[in-house]
Amino acid sequence: MSAVEEVVTEAPAVEAVPKRAMTLGTGTSLLVLAALIIMPIFVKNFIIFQMTMLLIYGLAVLALNILTGGSGQFSLGQSAFYAVGAYTTAVLMEHFEVNYALTLPIAGIVCFGFGFLFGQPALRLSGVYLALATFALATAMPQLLKLNFLEHWTGGVQGLVVTKPDAPFGLKMSQDMWLYYFSLVVVIGIYLLAVNLLRSRSGRAFMAIRDNEIAASAMGVDVALYKTLAFGVSAAITGIAGSLGAIAVQFVAPDSYTITLAVSLFLGMVVGGVGWLPGSIVGAAFIIFVPNIAEGISKGLSGAVFGVLLFLVIYLVPHGARQVAILGQQLAGKLRKN
Amino acid sequence: MPAVTGKLAAASLALALIAAATSTASAQKKYDTGATDTEIKIGNIMPYSGPASAYGIIGRTEAAYFKKINDEGGINGRKINYISYDDAYSPPKTVEQARKLVESDEVLFIFNSLGTPPNSAIHKYMNSKKVPQLFVATGATKWNDPQNFPWTMGWQPNYQSETQIYAKWLLKNKPDAKIAVLFQNDDYGKDYLKGLKDGLGAKAASMIVMEESYETSEPTIDNHIVKLKSTGADVFMNITTPKFAAQAIKKNAEIGWKPLHFLNNVSASVGSVMKPAGYENGQDIISADYLKDVSDPAWNNDAGMKEFLAFMTKYFPEGDKLDKGTIVGYAVAQTLVHVLKQCGDDLTRENLMKQAASVKDFRTEALLPGIKINTGPNDFAPISQLQLERFKGERWELFGDVISADVGG
Numbered sequence: 102m103s104a105v106e107e108v109v110t111e112a113p114a115v116e117a118v119p120k121r122a123m124t125l126g127t128g129t130s131l132l133v134l135a136a137l138i139i140m141p142i143f144v145k146n147f148i149i150f151q152m153t154m155l156l157i158y159g160l161a162v163l164a165l166n167i168l169t170g171g172s173g174q175f176s177l178g179q180s181a182f183y184a185v186g187a188y189t190t191a192v193l194m195e196h197f198e199v200n201y202a203l204t205l206p207i208a209g210i211v212c213f214g215f216g217f218l219f220g221q222p223a224l225r226l227s228g229v230y231l232a233l234a235t236f237a238l239a240t241a242m243p244q245l246l247k248l249n250f251l252e253h254w255t256g257g258v259q260g261l262v263v264t265k266p267d268a269p270f271g272l273k274m275s276q277d278m279w280l281y282y283f284s285l286v287v288v289i290g291i292y293l294l295a296v297n298l299l300r301s302r303s304g305r306a307f308m309a310i311r312d313n314e315i316a317a318s319a320m321g322v323d324v325a326l327y328k329t330l331a332f333g334v335s336a337a338i339t340g341i342a343g344s345l346g347a348i349a350v351q352f353v354a355p356d357s358y359t360i361t362l363a364v365s366l367f368l369g370m371v372v373g374g375v376g377w378l379p380g381s382i383v384g385a386a387f388i389i390f391v392p393n394i395a396e397g398i399s400k401g402l403s404g405a406v407f408g409v410l411l412f413l414v415i416y417l418v419p420h421g422a423r424q425v426a427i428l429g430q431q432l433a434g435k436l437r438k439n
Numbered sequence: 440m441p442a443v444t445g446k447l448a449a450a451s452l453a454l455a456l457i458a459a460a461t462s463t464a465s466a467q468k469k470y471d472t473g474a475t476d477t478e479i480k481i482g483n484i485m486p487y488s489g490p491a492s493a494y495g496i497i498g499r500t501e502a503a504y505f506k507k508i509n510d511e512g513g514i515n516g517r518k519i520n521y522i523s524y525d526d527a528y529s530p531p532k533t534v535e536q537a538r539k540l541v542e543s544d545e546v547l548f549i550f551n552s553l554g555t556p557p558n559s560a561i562h563k564y565m566n567s568k569k570v571p572q573l574f575v576a577t578g579a580t581k582w583n584d585p586q587n588f589p590w591t592m593g594w595q596p597n598y599q600s601e602t603q604i605y606a607k608w609l610l611k612n613k614p615d616a617k618i619a620v621l622f623q624n625d626d627y628g629k630d631y632l633k634g635l636k637d638g639l640g641a642k643a644a645s646m647i648v649m650e651e652s653y654e655t656s657e658p659t660i661d662n663h664i665v666k667l668k669s670t671g672a673d674v675f676m677n678i679t680t681p682k683f684a685a686q687a688i689k690k691n692a693e694i695g696w697k698p699l700h701f702l703n704n705v706s707a708s709v710g711s712v713m714k715p716a717g718y719e720n721g722q723d724i725i726s727a728d729y730l731k732d733v734s735d736p737a738w739n740n741d742a743g744m745k746e747f748l749a750f751m752t753k754y755f756p757e758g759d760k761l762d763k764g765t766i767v768g769y770a771v772a773q774t775l776v777h778v779l780k781q782c783g784d785d786l787t788r789e790n791l792m793k794q795a796a797s798v799k800d801f802r803t804e805a806l807l808p809g810i811k812i813n814t815g816p817n818d819f820a821p822i823s824q825l826q827l828e829r830f831k832g833e834r835w836e837l838f839g840d841v842i843s844a845d846v847g848g
Contacts, residue, residue, distance in 0.1 A: 147542035151535065244656060247625065258626040260530070260556060262563050350531045352560040357530045361489070396487070396525050401499075403525055404488045 133379075137285060141278050149277045150349065151389065156284045157346045158385035162369040163295060163378060164338035170376025171299055172331035173311030175228065178219075178235030179366045181242040182212050182336040184358035186343025188246065191261040191353040192254050201266045201348055205287065208344040209337040216336020220329030239363040243355035260354025263347050284345050291338055295378060298334070307331055372414055374423025383422035387414070467784055473547030474786035479779065480520045481505075482540030484552040489527030494553050496758060497576060498523045500768030501551065503755035504776075514779045517786075522546060528553075530560035537561040541570050548573050548791060551594070551771050555579045555626055558591075566590045571792050573778075574771055574821070578705075580630055583820040585796070590788075592795055592819045594771050596704075596729055598627060599634030600823050600844040602676070604727055605701050606638025607842060608827060609646075609674065613699065617648045619672035621663055621687065623679055624652040631678040631703060638844070648672050653683065661690050668696040677702045685716040692720035700724045704825070709734055709834060710761060718833050726835065727825040727842075729810050730770060733760050735834055743804020770805035774812060774821065777801050809841040 137156075141149045165179050189208040193199040199207075219238065226234050246255050255261065268279035298304050306327045309317035318324045347353050365388045372387045373380025395406035418424045473480040485498035505519040513519065522544050524536040533552070540546045548571035552558055555577045565572040566588050574594035575582055582593035609616050620635065622628035632650065636643040649670045653660045660683050667675065668691075675698040677687055684706035691700065700723070706712045707726035731738050738744040747769055751760050758765050779786075781794045798821065801812040810824045824843040828835040 145542055147538045150538055154531075154535065244654070258556065260559055262559070346531065350534045350560065351563060352530055352534065354530050354556045354559065356528065356556040357560075359490075359529070361527070361529065392525075392527075400487055400523070400525065401495075 130379075134289070141281050146275055146277045149275075149281050153277070153281045153284050153349050154346070155382065155385050155389055156281070156288045157342050157349060158366070158369065158389060159382040160288050160291060160345070161339050161342035161366050162373060162384045163292065163381040164335045164342065165366055165370045166373070166376065166378055166381055167295055167299070167307075167338070168331050168335035169370060170378075171304065171311065172307040172328060174223070174328060174331060175232040176235040176332075176335070177232050177360070177363050177367060178238035178242075179335075179339050180358045180360060180363035181235075181238045182216055182339040183343035183346065183362060183366075184242050184246065184353075184355075185215055185336075186212050186340025187347035187353045187358065188255060188261075188343075189340070190344035190347045191263050194263055194348075195261055196254065202283075205341050205344050208340045212340025212343075213333045213337035215340075217329050217333035219336070220332030223332065224325055224328055236360070236363075239360045243359055246355040246358075256354075258355060260352055260357075263351045263353065265348065265351050280349055284349070287341065287345065291341065292378065295338070299378075303327065303330070368411070372411075372421045374421035374426075377421070377423035377426075379426075380422040469785045469787050469790070471547060471787045471789075472545045474517070477517055478520050479514065479517050479786060480522065480544065480546040481775075482537075482544065482546035482549040483521065483523040484526050484533055484536045484540070484549065484557065485523055486528040486553060486557075487525040489529065491528040491554060494576070494764060495525075496762055496764040497551070497553065497768040497771075500755055500758060500765045501772045503758070504750065504769055504772040507750060507754050508776055514776060515783065526557055528557060530556050533557035533560050534564065537564060541565075541568060547571075547786065548788060550574060550775055551576050551768075553577065558582070562588060562591060569788060571788055571795070573791070573795055574775060576767075576771070578630070579626060580634075583818070585817055585819045590792060592792075592814070592821070594774065594821050595767070596822045596825055597820060598630040598703075599637065600820070601704055601727055601825060602631045602634035602678075603638035603844040604825050604827070604842045605676070605725075606635050607844070608839075610639065610642070613674065614642075616646055616674040616699070617670070617672045618646050618674040618676055619649045619651070619667040619670050619698070620647060620676040621651050621653065621660070621667060621679060622676075623683070624654050627680075627705070628652065628678050634844075635676060653679075655680070655683075660686055664690040664696070665694060668694060672698055674699045675701065677706075679703070679706060681706045681708060681711045684712045688712070688716035688720050688724070692717070702726045704728055707828070707835065708763065713830060713833075721830050722832075724830045725827060726830070727827050728835070728837075729807055729822055729825050730763070730766055730805055731807060732835060733766060737834075741804075747805060766805050770803045773803040773805070774798075774801065777803075807837065807841070 141152065161179060161183055165176060168174050168176055186208040189211050190201070190204040193204045193207060194201055223231055223234055247257055265276045265280065267276055268274040272279065299307070306317070306322045309320065309322055310324055310327055314324055369381070369384030369388045373384030391410055392403065392407055395410060396403040398406045468476070483498055483501065485495050486492055487495040487498065502521050502523060505521045508514065509518045522540060524540065526533040526536050537549060540549055549565065551574050552561070552572065553576040558572070558575045558577055561572065569590055572591040574592060577593070578595050578598045580597040580599045582591055583597065620632060622632050639646055649667055649672065651663045651667055653663055664687055675691070677684060677700060679687060684702060702724050704727050707728060709732070713721045731741070731744055733744070747766060748760065750769065751758060751765065755765070778791070778795045778798065782790055796814045796816050796819065798812050798814045807826050810822065810826065812821045814821050824841045826837050826841045827839045828837045
């Protein structure tokens with residue numbers, strides 16, 4: 102039909118990533134895990150808090166990675182799912198006094214439903230058009246949270262304050278440290294599920310759709326079902342990240358979940374390497390720490406400095422952290438041969 | 440042997456004496472984390488980037504003012520180390536930066552952090568850590584709540600006290616007024632509306648004929664104005680932010696509605712509201728203010744204004760003098776310096792809050808004549824006075840006395 106559409110369909114922005122290349126080797130995984138477990142013992146509470154945020158944003162980036170890297174669909178609306186998850190937890194904890202740990206699966210289910218439903222109309226769209234539709238969702242969300250008839254629950258513009266949980270079973274551990282380990286367990290659990298999902302039948306279906314929709318449907322993949330499913334799964338994981346975020350930050354307000362957050366998550370995915378799940382944590386580190394570095398370089402021009410840094414990353418390593426990891430691997434292989 | 444013991448005894452006596460001397464000295468000088476003999480560490484969080492980055496100039500003015508104080512020898516011999524971070528007006532980032540300031544940089548307190556949502560996000564944290572959240576840069580009424588949040592204090596007049604002042608004036612001068620209210624549908628608009636209702640008291644229900652709200656996402660508020668006009672109200676309470684305020688003033692003129700027009704202080708700016716709305720359309724609008732307007736020629740020969748301009752020229756030449764943020768930052772920094780001087784050598788967090796809550800009749804010359812800063816153990820609203828002003832020609836003219844209203848959160 103039109104030239105624009107052809108360009109969009111002919112040049113997929115997401116390149117095919119073989120499924121084995123989506124994860125880390127067992128040895129490396131264990132090493133990273135050990136580092137994540139031991140580190141909090143040696144650092145201040147503030148650093149633990151930052152690491153908790155790193156895990157949470159990492160989880161949200163992972164969710165986007167499943168959607169984009171796995172099934173090839175774009176989303177600039179992740180902040181909306183993140184907000185729904187955060188508000189679900191905040192409202193349940195503060196108005197219904199539900200235990201924080203129980204709010205996580207509820208937030209996941211609510212967001213899954215939300216994402217699945219949103220996936221229905223999104224089916225008709227692809228590429229940049231889908232990105233725009235999700236963009237609209239992200240822009241609308243902060244305003245929806247301010248709506249009058251929801252205000253009784255959401256607290257409107259004032260937001261809701263969430264109580265931070267103490268460590269259970271009389272453990273002598275600060276709230277921050279407990280929350281860190283709690284988040285770590287959740288994140289590892291979801292990471293393993295995500296890896297298994299992508300290795301499963303459904304995961305192969307996602308990737309078949311990503312690589313070539315027509316071929317996938319010819320092979321008998323229910324394209325509509327799997328596309329909406331990918332949206333649902335991604336939304337559910339983002340929602341759980343949102344609820345962890347609400348507990349860690351102890352506050353939810355519409356201003357916390359603007360389009361900036363959606364763009365940050367998207368950015369995190371690209372920097373971490375599209376389709377490479379471990380890269381999610383690297384991407385999260387980028388969106389948390391690089392703005393701080395940029396601010397340290399120049400207060401007035403922090404945005405510009407951030408832009409330059411981002412440009413350098415994209416220019417030098419267009420495939421993000423995945424490229425760095427592959428280079429490292431090759432280097433290690435060469436050294437071993439010598 | 441005895442000689443050695445004698446020497447030892449003498450040495451230990453000397454040590455004991457030294458210990459005694461230092462302990463009396465430290466009894467006079469008391470410090471919490473962030474304060475020493477030579478330095479006071481102050482934290483601050485501002486939106487230098489993001490949607491509210493226009494306010495970042497307040498933080499930059501404060502940094503310039505503290506530089507001036509340090510160049511002049513500091514406060515009681517201590518230099519101010521002002522650490523200001525960017526939160527891009529995003530509450531989760533505010534929490535991160537506040538924790539960084541308190542736990543990593545170990546500041547004595549956080550000063551003038553900006554915005555209602557960002558400050559709400561750290562409200563509970565600061566109070567549970569017992570670290571002062573002093574002179575926050577927001578007009579919400581909830582910061583004046585010493586019973587529940589003894590470590591948080593506002594600075595500027597809160598929104599409720601402003602409309603209370605309008606209500607007082609109306610009850611006195613126009614008790615049979617029919618009031619139509621237009622307000623922004625958020626915490627700021629609702630705070631203003633509550634102040635108006637509280638101020639009118641029992642008569643609120645009969646005097647307010649219509650409350651109309653708008654969303655910031657609406658491109659124009661013309662239809663609201665037409666609706667408000669149809670009520671036949673003779674007083675228009677305009678609780679809007681600058682862009683909408685200018686639209687409202689223009690639309691009023693277009694459709695020939697000439698009520699007694701009250702415009703909230705948020706939009707009482709000549710440059711960003713009255714000029715774009717057209718001077719001829721804004722005649723006789725009433726507003727209220729507490730700071731001197733740099734663009735007002737009435738202050739041309741005012742000593743306080745000259746001092747401010749001299750400070751700007753010397754320490755912050757790149758800052759825009761006409762931007763209200765600069766004079767706000769200047770005035771709030773002066774208030775802090777006053778409180779820190781009052782603390783003397785007892786720089787504990789507790790004493791800081793105690794001194795901040797015992798300011799008596801303090802004036803910075805950036806305030807309008809007659810307006811004084813007063814606080815008390817049950818009054819955490821430093822500025823609670825305003826003066827009414829009327830728009831004449833191309834500028835605001837003050838009229839009447841300074842009116843006060845204290846409102847708690």
